[in-house]
Amino acid sequence: MTNRRQFLTTSLSAALSTQVSSCATLAGGGHIDAHVHVWTPDTEKYPLATGFTKAQMKPASFTPEQLFAHCKPEGVNRIVLIQMSYYKTDNRYMLDMMAAHPGTFSGVAIIDETAADVRGRMKALKAQGVRGFRLYPQGNDVEGWLASPGITEMWKVAADESLNMCLLINPEALWPVAKMCEKNPQTPVVIDHFARLGMKGPPDRSQLDRLLHLSKYPKVTVKTSAFYALGKKQPPYLDLGPMIKECRDQFGADRLMWASDCPFQVDPGHNYHDSIALVRDRLDFLTASDKAAMLHGTAKRVFFS
Numbered sequence: 043m044t045n046r047r048q049f050l051t052t053s054l055s056a057a058l059s060t061q062v063s064s065c066a067t068l069a070g071g072g073h074i075d076a077h078v079h080v081w082t083p084d085t086e087k088y089p090l091a092t093g094f095t096k097a098q099m100k101p102a103s104f105t106p107e108q109l110f111a112h113c114k115p116e117g118v119n120r121i122v123l124i125q126m127s128y129y130k131t132d133n134r135y136m137l138d139m140m141a142a143h144p145g146t147f148s149g150v151a152i153i154d155e156t157a158a159d160v161r162g163r164m165k166a167l168k169a170q171g172v173r174g175f176r177l178y179p180q181g182n183d184v185e186g187w188l189a190s191p192g193i194t195e196m197w198k199v200a201a202d203e204s205l206n207m208c209l210l211i212n213p214e215a216l217w218p219v220a221k222m223c224e225k226n227p228q229t230p231v232v233i234d235h236f237a238r239l240g241m242k243g244p245p246d247r248s249q250l251d252r253l254l255h256l257s258k259y260p261k262v263t264v265k266t267s268a269f270y271a272l273g274k275k276q277p278p279y280l281d282l283g284p285m286i287k288e289c290r291d292q293f294g295a296d297r298l299m300w301a302s303d304c305p306f307q308v309d310p311g312h313n314y315h316d317s318i319a320l321v322r323d324r325l326d327f328l329t330a331s332d333k334a335a336m337l338h339g340t341a342k343r344v345f346f347s
């Protein structure tokens with residue numbers, strides 16, 4: 043039985059922690075954006091990967107300073123950087139920005155899983171602050187790709203080193219991913235942007251069920267993100283509320299992370315405020331503790347520890 047003194051201590055510390063987190067928010071800090079890409083127009087120092095041209099970089103520049111102009115006024119002061127496709131497996135720009143802003147960024151890198159010493163390269167990137175690796179299926183054979191030696195090794199190392207397998211997938215890939223989670227229950231897995239459910243119209247019921255099914259694997263977390271690209275694709279994005287509610291109900295908010303997917307969230311017709319405001323201000327079913335988890339608690343645990 044909880045005695046009165048214990049009860050008081052617990053409620054006092056709960057009250058204090060609420061106060062602390064609202065103070066942090068009021069001070070213009072405290073939230074974490076779990077998914078942003080940065081790049082520089084300086085393609086001399088940071089050349090684009092083969093197959094990419096400067097004309098494909100849209101916007102032409104999105105540096106940390108440009109990001110801060112959007113996120114800091116909204117109380118976001120930590121960000122998870124996701125390696126940009128323009129640079130393929132050359133993670134230097136992301137790593138340099140992480141080093142230039144200590145404590146501000148975590149990172150999700152891309153490596154060539156077919157090259158030698160997957161384990162050594164993952165560990166070296168971990169030492170530089172990387173906490174996850176971005177994976178996206180090559181071609182239609184998702185099962186075959188997941189079963190390849192390089193990806194198999196990455197999932198093993200990820201379990202050993204507490205690194206996240208960050209999956210950019212379409213809903214069709216959710217089933218093979220579930221099988222992979224079954225085989226690798228210790229591997230932390232992050233599903234980007236609700237597995238892009240609702241990218242081609244309203245989210246499909248059976249596909250949403252497949253996403254929710256992943257909640258049976260405790261190491262799986264989901265990014266509730268990229269609102270500009272999903273459902274009606276129109277601010278204030280309230281049509282995404284029911285999908286967010288189902289994710290909250292099934293996974294619990296401590297396995298959900300809000301993210302903007304900048305710079306795409308700040309393309310014309312969209313803005314940073316409307317992305318964070320959906321979770322922070324506009325969904326009545328989210329409790330204060332749900333919001334704290336989705337806006338910083340989960341990302342802190344997954345990407346900043």
Ligand SMILES: [Zn+2]
Nearest residue numbers: 077079124303
């Ligand atoms: Zn993205």
